[in-house]
Amino acid sequence: MATCSLPTLYSFRRCPYAMRARLALLSSGIRCEIREIVLRAKPNAMLAVSPKGTVPVLITPDGTVLEQSLDIMLWALGQNDPEGWLTPQQASQAEMLELITKCDGEFKFNLDRYKYPERYTGVDALLHRATASHFLVQLEARLSTGDYLFGQHCAFADMAIAPFVRQFAHTDKAWFANQAWPNLHRWLDTLLSSQHFDVAMTRYTPWSEGQAVTYFPPQAGTS
Numbered sequence: 001m002a003t004c005s006l007p008t009l010y011s012f013r014r015c016p017y018a019m020r021a022r023l024a025l026l027s028s029g030i031r032c033e034i035r036e037i038v039l040r041a042k043p044n045a046m047l048a049v050s051p052k053g054t055v056p057v058l059i060t061p062d063g064t065v066l067e068q069s070l071d072i073m074l075w076a077l078g079q080n081d082p083e084g085w086l087t088p089q090q091a092s093q094a095e096m097l098e099l100i101t102k103c104d105g106e107f108k109f110n111l112d113r114y115k116y117p118e119r120y121t122g123v124d125a126l127l128h129r130a131t132a133s134h135f136l137v138q139l140e141a142r143l144s145t146g147d148y149l150f151g152q153h154c155a156f157a158d159m160a161i162a163p164f165v166r167q168f169a170h171t172d173k174a175w176f177a178n179q180a181w182p183n184l185h186r187w188l189d190t191l192l193s194s195q196h197f198d199v200a201m202t203r204y205t206p207w208s209e210g211q212a213v214t215y216f217p218p219q220a221g222t223s
Contacts, residue, residue, distance in 0.1 A: 005061060006031060006032050006033050006061065006215075007025075007030065007032040007033070007058055007059060007060050007061060008032060008033045008035065008058070008059040009021070009022070009025070009032045009033065009034050009035065009056060009057070009058050009072075009216060010035045010037055010043075010046045010050070010055050010056060010057040010058075010207075011034055011035065011036055011037070011055050011056050011204075011216075012036065012037055012039060012055045012056075013036065013201065013202075013203060013204070015055055015056070016163030016164050016166070016167050017054075017055065017056060017069040017163075018055045018056040018069065019163040019200055019201075020069050020073060020159055020160050020162075020163050021056040021058065021069045021072040021073060021076075022056075022200040022216065023073075023159045023163075023196050023197070023200050024072065024073035024074075024076040024077055024085070024156075024159065025072075025076050025216065026196045026199055026200060026217060027076075027077065027081070027082070027083050027085055027159070027196060028076040028077055028079055028080045028081065028082070029080055029082065030076050030079060030080065031215055031216065031217065032058070032215070032216050033213050033214065033215060033216075034204060034207075034214055034215065034216035035207035035214070036204035036205065036206050036207055036214075037055060037206065037207065038206045043207065043208070043209065044209075045209060049065050050065060050067050052067060054067075056069055056072055058072045058075070060075065069160075070097075070100065070160065073156065073159075073160060074086075077156065083153075083154065084153065084155070085154070085155050085156040085159065086155070086156055087155075088148075088149075088150035088151050088153070088155035088156070088157070089146075089150060089151025089152060089153065090146065090150045090151040091150040091151075091155075091157075093156070095150070096149075096150060096155065096156050096157035096160075097157075099149065099157050099161070100156075100157055100160045100161060102135060102138075103135065103160070103161045103164055104164075106131075106132075106135065107132055107135040107164065108164060110128040110129070110131045110132035111128075111132050111164060111167060111168050113125065113128040114126075114128040114129040114132055114168070114171060115167065115168070115171045129171075129172075129175075132168060133179075136165065136168070136179075136181060136184055137181075139161075139165070139184055139187075140181045140182075140183050140184045143183035143184060143186075143187050144183050147187070147190075148187065149161070149187075154191070158187075158191065159191070159196070162187075162188060162191045162192070162197075165184070165188055166188065166192060169188060199217050199218075202216070202217070202218055204216075
């Protein structure tokens with residue numbers, strides 16, 4: 001595969017997996033060509049390099065294809081980690097990955113059935129909301145001892161998990177706001193109001209073959 005000067009990122013703005021990949025690229029200061037896709041009309045160029053057909057997909061400058069969001073995050077932060085996301089105050093990288101695995105496993109399973117019950121047969125959305133809430137109770141307890149999940153500064157786990165908590169919170173905003181999770185509310189509000197999230201949620205016109213290159217972040221230095 002031919003090399004290029006910048007990574008190429010296939011992304012979808014509202015996908016939490018793609019969201020956390022964009023957040024890590026921002027933190028690392030890595031600029032890339034972004035190709036926003038339409039899920040119902042995935043471009044052949046993306047499917048040619050990643051037949052699984054899900055986002056995010058990152059093609060690094062040396063032609064390596066990264067198909068998993070955590071791999072993209074770790075690759076970007078491995079290039080440059082100026083905010084110390086991989087070195088939290090109170091944990092190892094392995095401990096952060098353990099918490100992220102819980103998010104991506106049981107929590108995501110129940111989140112999907114709470115948010116999209118029509119996609120599944122015989123599910124009780126409120127039961128899945130209650131089950132998913134067990135994970136949020138764990139986060140609330142963890143956040144009672146620090147501003148972030150593993151100490152007093154934002155780290156890899158915070159930004160890997162926040163897009164999924166955001167999706168849960170937005171499913172029924174009034175219900176979520178009424179839960180006795182003050183630390184979780186503060187944490188999520190802080191992250192969602194950050195410059196990283198603001199830039200990560202920039203809207204892009206869907207990409208098509210032959211169009212001019214679109215950069216992420218939109219301007220160098222906005223990370």
